[in-house]
Amino acid sequence: MSETENKPLLDVENLTVRFEVSRGGGWGKRSYLYAVDDVSFTVKRGETLAVVGESGSGKTTTALAVARLVPAYEGAVKVGGTDILGLEGEALRKARQRVQFIFQDPYSSLNPRQRAEAIVREPLDSLSTKSEAEKQEIVDRLFRAVGLRKEQQRLFPHQFSGGQRQRIGIARALATQPELIICDEPVSALDVAIQAQILNLLRRLQAEFGLTYLFISHDLGVVQHMCDSIAVMYMGKVVEHADRLSLFNNPLHPYTAALLSAVPSVDRARREATRRILIPGDPPDPVNMPKGCRFASRCPVAEARCRESAPDLRDVGGGHRVACHLVDERAVSPLAALT
């Protein structure tokens, strides 16, 4: 192991993304929706970090901001030590080669009027200076790597099934030999039997090319299978961040526990052992966020201080970070006292 391999490849510091919204303010007053609010996390080289959360939690916006597909308002996104948020022109083009994206919907993320080979070659055309012959060789190799046949290069997207289209999307993301690939719900539009094919492919490619994944998903079963560590988001904040076993075996934040308890399971032992943690009501209005903990209104164990001040994300031992007033260094779930 050399020095560089232990350093995080991706280091996101205090990332904030806000959108202007037309309501709330009076004359000349603008109000903002903080979709991602002061979020920090790191991903080690060759590992996978999952960002999980429900719709509206800000997980996709985080991914888009890391890839510079939406502008960040504050913070830093360091890839291999370089902050890519400030880059422009040629330097940004270089950075884009290192960070690529796999989109959720394989039906709308491929240009229907381009042939498969042209789609996969496009990142090379716009980001690299390779010769035609080199590009063709890379495209051939990528088609083999993702399990497509050479003669399929001439086909158009509509001639492929959903799983095959996602393979094309993956080949496109690999074209510039990136270090970091952001996978935004890469299998949620696919049938269950096809999901397994794509998940296995992603893991094989990771081992083969030493890729680092930022994996956005709402499916905790898939996350459990794919990731080394997990960040749970709620209303634009990271509420818990831990390695895979700690998070699944000892979830500390009440929201994480509720999320895990809601996943239907085929394992009878788990079904019988799990007590459903109900979180009634709806999330707060994202434009007028409460001043305390954002989960307090739905939390079964919230206290007065939870409504007064927002908890910071802090380490409670062994790199397990959680943003909850009720968790201390003993790392005991506050819900344990409920029974």
Next chain:
Amino acid sequence: MTEPLLKVENLRIELKLRDGVAPVIDDLSFELMPGESLSFVGESGCGKSMTALAIMGLLPEGIGRIASGKLIFDGEDLTTASEARLRQIRGNEISMIFQEPMTSLNPVITVGEQIAEVLRTHQGLSRKAAWDQAAELLDAVRIPNPRSRVSDYPFQMSGGQRQRVMIAIALACKPKILIADEPTTALDVTVQAQIFDLLRDLRAQTGTSIIMITHDMGAVAEMAERMIVMYAGRKAEIGPVDQIIDHARHPYTQGLISCVPHIMSDLTETREELTEVPGIVPSLREFGRDQCLFASRCKYRSGECLQHRPPAKGFGNGQISDCWHAEAL
């Protein structure tokens, strides 16, 4: 022994294609008991939703038709019932919740009116009585402040609330059968858990039978007592849910269970490769052939799988598998 509430016998539904017809449901038989919860499982294009639409008498007109077989509901064959009679049954005795709560409500009519309409049509309630009961139904599906929310429009509600409104509409006339077609696919997992709790409670209170269509084995395990696994328009396996999950007797069922990474009670460091079911569901043109339609994706394939359609093999415990190799699995 109670009589089954719904008895489907050798149902065959044909869909008109540009070149000929395809049997999207091919010789399907099953029974639904009063108060029972049954699930249909399979990938898209396997005929799950078609079965539901056939029971509702809502097959796409001019394209799909019931070619043979019977749908006996409460002693009455629905395949020969008149359109007027079907109208009486639909929404009254058999009702349905659709997948997309966003698109299946009318956006320009208040949710209260959409519930009240069902009550006026089927139960002949007055305007006032129907409106009052609409508010009560919103309360029953646990929407807070039902008295004021009843005049909301669908856009004023969240996805989970809209699906609750759909459930309120479906349950307005206390149907004997509730068909839920992927009721939670568009919803977040915590909302899904709430909807499942709601359906379970309502079923316990009203004794309604539930037919749930899904692709999620976890949801089946939570919600249903029996399941039917469908593949390419045919029944692959039928039986009690726990038994099938413990020991599936059809390679497709096994594939469906093991291809999804599940959260288990004893999570460890090791992660196996997921079992892949290679290939995809065959195209409609291949439906109806005299062979096992799963054979092209099956690792147990042998000569007879390609020559004849596999017969149903029972295992004495209610589990039936349509596979040539069922005993060996």
